[in-house]
Amino acid sequence: MARPAAEPAAPVDPAGPAGPGAAGILRLLGPLPGRLELTTRVAAAAALTVLVTSLYGTPEAAISAYLVFFLNRADRTSSVVMSIGALVLISLVIGLVLLVAMASIDWPLWRVMWMTVLSAGLLFLTSASKLRPVGAILAMIVGFGLDQLGLAPVGEAATRALLYAWLMVAIPIGANVAINLLMAPSPRRLAGRRLAAGLRLAADELRAPASTAPALQACLREGLEPVAGWLKLARLEGSVTPADAAALHQVLASTTTILLAAQLAGREPAARLPAAIAAALADSLEAMAAMLHAGGYPVEIEPPLAPAAVAGLPPLARAVAVELQQAMVGFAAPAPMPVPTTAAEGGSKAGAGSARKGGFLLPDAFTNPVHVRYALKTTAAAMFCYLLYAQLDWPGIHTCFITCYVVSLGTTAETVEKLTLRIAGCAVGAVFGTAALVFVTPALTSIGGLIALVFAGAWLSAWVAEGSPRIAYAGFQIAFAFFLCVLQGAAPGFDLTIARDRVIGILVGNLAVYLVFTRLWPVSIAASIDAALDELWRQWERLLGGAGPEPRGAVVAGLLARQGQLGEHIALARYEPAGIRPASAWLAERRLALARAEAVAGPLALLAVRWPGDAGAVERLRRAAGHSRGAPPLEAGATTMASGARSDDGLRASLLALIDQRLTAVAPAPAPDDPRESPIHAPT
Structure with a gap:
């Protein structure tokens, strides 16, 4: 599922911000640690899902198989916990839909209104709470369930439609839990x-x-x-x-x-x-x-x-x-925490307080308008698609409604940057699916053949989806288009009209999301860049002060990962439309700030591990942060090492000299021409 407004971007990828070329794509498709194992699990769970849906004749087998892609993680515990949590949430949501249905099944206008209200509410939670991994799926299920009510008469048929909506998610969850318990590695x-x-x-x-x-x-x-x-x-x-x-x-x-x-x-x-x-x-x-x-x-x-x-x-x-x-x-022997001075202890307490876990909602859930706007924009795109195929009486393109929940993104930069991947993935999946309908499906004589076909298609899609974030979106879209083409019922089917309509629906949904997210309340990624940069400097300050009970080397690993995420955000800014795109000088300044952070990260981390609270290290941090807009208020003398705590002063001096050398070497690069002059917004 696409990331909501508040979810952090994936780590920076070596393919570069402009997108990989042909050679880069081949490199990104190469093997990675754990990629084969995870890909095989996803394909097996999708195949088992299709087997169960075929045996029981449940509708929308394509969506059921596709949901498996969002329920898997590298380890078995995360996959199983996420799957069970999703099942509990979906059961509660279906119960809510049943209550709504009792009051609106005979009134189409009320049904559409409830679809809109529930969709917006769940999408708000997707962006503003810990519901984000499955929130958009829940919103899609609610919309699908209420949509099916419009096709069924009152009474038992409507109840059966809601049951099928629940089974559409419960079956892949059950299949995913079984496969992960059998095949997935432990987190240890x-x-x-x-x-x-x-x-x-x-x-x-x-x-x-x-x-x-x-x-x-x-x-x-x-x-x-x-x-x-x-x-x-x-x-x-x-x-x-x-x-x-x-x-x-x-x-x-x-x-x-x-x-x-x-x-x-x-x-x-x-x-x-x-x-x-x-x-x-x-x-x-x-x-x-x-x-x-x-x-x-x-x-x-x-x-x-x-x-x-x-x-x-x-x-x-x-x-x-x-x-x-x-x-x-001292590889596996936790070292005692050094004793910093009183000022450093204050920093430690502040750092520990900032690290406390929050509640279900994010701290800015009701103060940041981005969450509400994300919910309204996604709901607007979805309801437009729903009304479009309903008014055209073209139910074959109902996949445009589902697509809106699948591909909605938090910022305009992400929306534009991923648009090419989604369209390319849809085209590839449609070609593979159509080829399978023409050349493979007519030769299938049993459900076993269909399962083998689904496994092959899911495996190829998952190999792309579980790889680099530069191409992962394409893998998800390949799977979506492929499943919608080849899974047309409980038995092998080869109706090209169904495949055509479903692919058209995917493209319409992608276009609707793109237009809404780039025209209505477009969200620039610039604000998150400044916030992330400011927080990065603050966390480095807390680390140098010896804050927190966690081993400092482990804290360094998290800080280095955040620097990668910040680099990805800065790279995405170039994809924003001209109306909200930051100026070239702004981007150059942030790139320089990130370059300074990366230049001093290694030596500062070694100093933090051996000499927490060292005044020289903190002074270098201030110098690096002082060149950045929005630098944190590092107070002079706030963190100093206790006297007598320093040893091997020559080693320390060498690391401090290296930081000085690197800071001197990081010079401002000439700003390129302002990208606002170019009318092309999407990557090529």
Whole structure:
């Protein structure tokens, strides 16, 4: 399902902001860790859904199979919990629809009014609450259920229509739970695999500096971010003990530190390690990775380097070697929190307070008009499509109504940027679906053949959808169009008219959403960029002050992921229509601010891990943030280290000097021509 207004964008992708070319698309379609496993699970759940809908003859099997794509996550716990939660919510919503139906089934005007009101309410919650993963699906089910009431007479037929609406969602949920319990990996296993992959990347970078730079950067930005969530889920399902969970959180922190140090060794010539030292460290890292991949974690690790081997290195290389060795020796042993000064403690309390979990609604649920506007815009597009096919008496294009809930996005930039992917995905799915109707379906003689066809189509679609965010939307649209073409009833069907009408409906729905979201209350992504940048500096300040009980290395992993998300937001701004698009100078300033944050992130993170509350690190942070519009109010002297807490001052000085060097190197780039001059809004 498309992201609502308040949901964060996906991490930045190496394909670049302008969109991948032919070579880039092939690269994005390549294998990724866990992609084959997740793709196979999605295809199996979709095939099982079609088997059940065919056996019982429930309508709208295509939508049921398509819903599977939104109910799967990398681990089994998230997938099962989300599926069960969605079933409970949908049951409650169907009960609400039944009550509404009793009062409106004989009055078409009242039925349309209730469709509008309930749709807007659920979409508001989609944008302004924790209902966002399934809220749009609920709104679609409500609309579909009330629409079916208009086709059925009073009494038992209307009740049966609502039951079918419930089954349309309950069947894929049941199939998804069964497949995930049988095939999906545990969150504990996923966390171990991801951490092991990070250690192997660090080992490769030490052996051959700069050889794995893109993969290592991607791992730092987005690869380690899910691990903390997986560990919490592992606690929830009882697959780890509290002691193991604490140790694994420290493993995440240590792995982040190791990756940062390895990246520094590969990026900075002055930080390069001699071959013998690098090989010793890399061998130890690979042995540790093997333990993590096998399901355990290493403890009581012997130092791979003797003190004499490190003593003769240049200052920056010695800093890298010392960081690596200390992170490895204390790999799974949570270190005690250093004691900062009183001012730093105040920052810690502030940081802890800001990290408290909120309630069901977002803090700005009733103050930010974006949530209400998102609900009204999506509802307006959907109701326009509903009235269109109702007035034209063309029920075959009813998919335009469903499409509005599937593809609605929060900001204009996202809407325009994803439009090409949606249209391209629809075309590809329609071609595959039509080809299957012409060449494959006539040869099918049993339900088994149809299931095999659905599995193949779902697998290809899921391979695209579960990959890079640069092409994921296309995968979802391929699946939608393909299912609507080939699933025409409880048995194999090959009516090309049905396929044609459904594809036309998809295109009409896409066009309606595009026009509404770019013309009515268009939402620029600029405001979220400034808010994210401001919060990024504040979180770095809290980290440097030693805030929070969580291991600092784990906090760094989250901060690096947020920097990737910020880069994606800035890249999306170029797709906005001329009326709301930020000026070139504005975008150049934000790119420069992000460049400064990325330039100092690695050394600052190493300083935060070893010397929390260091005044020199905080001063560098102020210098980097001071060049950014909307910089946080960092008060001079607010965070200082307690006297006597500093050790290895030469290593610290090397890292501070590196930050100074990088800040000097990050210079403002000349702003390009103002994109407002170009009339082309959509990417090419």
